[in-house]
Amino acid sequence: MTRAGARTGGPAPRSVDVARLAGVSQKTVSRVLNGERYVSDEVRRRVLAAAEELGYRLNSAARALASGRTRSIGVVALGTALYGPASLLIGIERAARDAGYALRVVNTLEGDAGGVVGAVESLLEQGVDGIVVSEPIDEGEEVSLSVDVPVLVLGAPAAFGGTRTVAAGVGAELLARTATEHLLDLGHTTVHHVAGPGRWFAARDRLAGWRGALTAHGREQPAVLTGDWSAASGYEAGRELAADPGVTAVFAANDDMAIGVIRALTEAGLRVPDDVSVVGFDDIPVAAYVTPPLTTVRQPFDAVAREGLRLLVRAIEAPDTDLPPPDDPPVELVVRASTAPPPARGIR
Template identity: 45%
Template sequence: MADVARLAGVSSQTVSRVSNGHPGVIEATREQVLAAMRELGYRPNSAARALRYGQFNTIGVILFSLSSTGNSRTVEAIATHAAAEGYAITLIPIDVPTQDNVLGAFTRMGELAVDAVIVIMEIHLLDAGTVQLPPGVHVVVVDSDAGDRYSVVDTDQADGARKAVRHLLDLGHRTVWHVAGPRTSYAGQRRTEAWRAVLEEAGRPVPQPLRGDWSAESGYAAGLSLADRPDCTAVFVANDQMALGLLRALHERGRSVPEDISVVGFDDLPEAAFFVPPLTTVHQDFAEVGRRCVQNVLRQVRAQGGARPGTDLVPTSLAIRRSTAPPRS
């Protein structure tokens, strides 16, 4: 920094202010200092700056799986919005979701010097009280029903499922079958509960749901079962990947979509518009979920306050395509 100051003909304090992006520097002086930095190959020492100011410009992300569409796209959105705020992310996956592993991940985050943590929990650990997050940490939780204790950001799972089922009932279908997600999934449970509630409110029969594991293979197995049921004219599938498997099974069994069976998915994968037929599905705004997570946790960092309990729900929308139609008369 002293070398840059000598070359630019300014004080070391001015170099520091330019290095830290301080607004109170005359533009001509700023350009002079930046030119000297480029000439000397100067790079600010982020480690030294972090020790001085107690801020590391890094957000930790703890999650249990990157394989699911929701988790991978949420992490991508978090990384994008964190970068826009001048932050990097540090990612720690947990193979077995236990209290010891979660606390171990937080300990590791402390060693890696992060300013805050975003936890993506797709199973019922916080809701059931199985896992407790350490106190005094700037933290936001994604995909959990623990808003009474933590700051939670999530897609409005229930409203998305309601939109899907009501769309099928409005088309004239007597009832709607359901291919559900895993029992351990918070999102899957919320979608199933909403599916059931809409049918009960409408006074319609509630079929026994079929259970999948988010994979296209499990959707294919469910589709083979439903294809043999003449009373099945509409299906709400808990995610697009299972819907893809279901579409193949129906095609192989000679059941046309939507003429024989209408199908609605959930997620709105980029590929969903190119399924055969193009899939009607619930659109999740993963980019907005990531943006709100970063905004929330940085608000805590900048205010140096703890997380306020509560749940921030991101709205969904229904992308209507050619996989749904009125039932045959």
């Protein structure tokens, strides 16, 4: 049946309309929607059905009372403005809203031992129906917590007792391998790597993808330079790379560091990509507008968030059904002007 408000285009339905349709008093409607006792199950069902049919403004609360769920999902996320974690959080919020769930976020701080456990406990106290753990840093924290709601883990290997845990990831290792193989396919003998901080799971995955590509092609693995995700750290790594005439290709673990590398190479009198090719990771909005425009791999934040939330919502709403494995995230290499075949003799 069409909802009354939507059918007439008139004023929003009121509790008195719900009472009239359910055949009960307005006080009974109030008792049901406020979760009070002393209302029979049959009357409660009639009131909730009437509220749903009319599109009453508290129908989400009504559904929560009927099902014992709050229609809310908690998120444990690192409090940072870095592009990757922030973009993933936005994707989670959109996916949750589209699924009809409110989002409650608790941020952790880098270096805060016990932060994940404390954040999860805080969300459980708020009565969330499920939890998303989007915690990108290994704090060495032993997670010994029993959770009675489903948990979606994005990119971080966290373990919880007594729950259904769903894992999904952005496929960073495969993306890093794709970026490295792009440079090898152009004819570069090997690829140097500017890695992210070692405590970050994303940095480890990208390092593994770079190593995997070089190993599969039987290529030398140069010494790894490590940055902190900032353009400044990429610049410092780029100054070191510029001093080595054997460097013809660089894969940086994010776009900011790649931009810093390009700046250092340019200041050293080297041309990108004629002398050295550079590939980044993320496809941040500015990547297409730097000089030269940056070749990079695009992280599928929205796709991963939607797939993960789909599985989490299924675990919440159908707890007795088996969950399928998550779909593989898409791999997208964005080729721009910062990559080219190596110099004629393969050395600057």
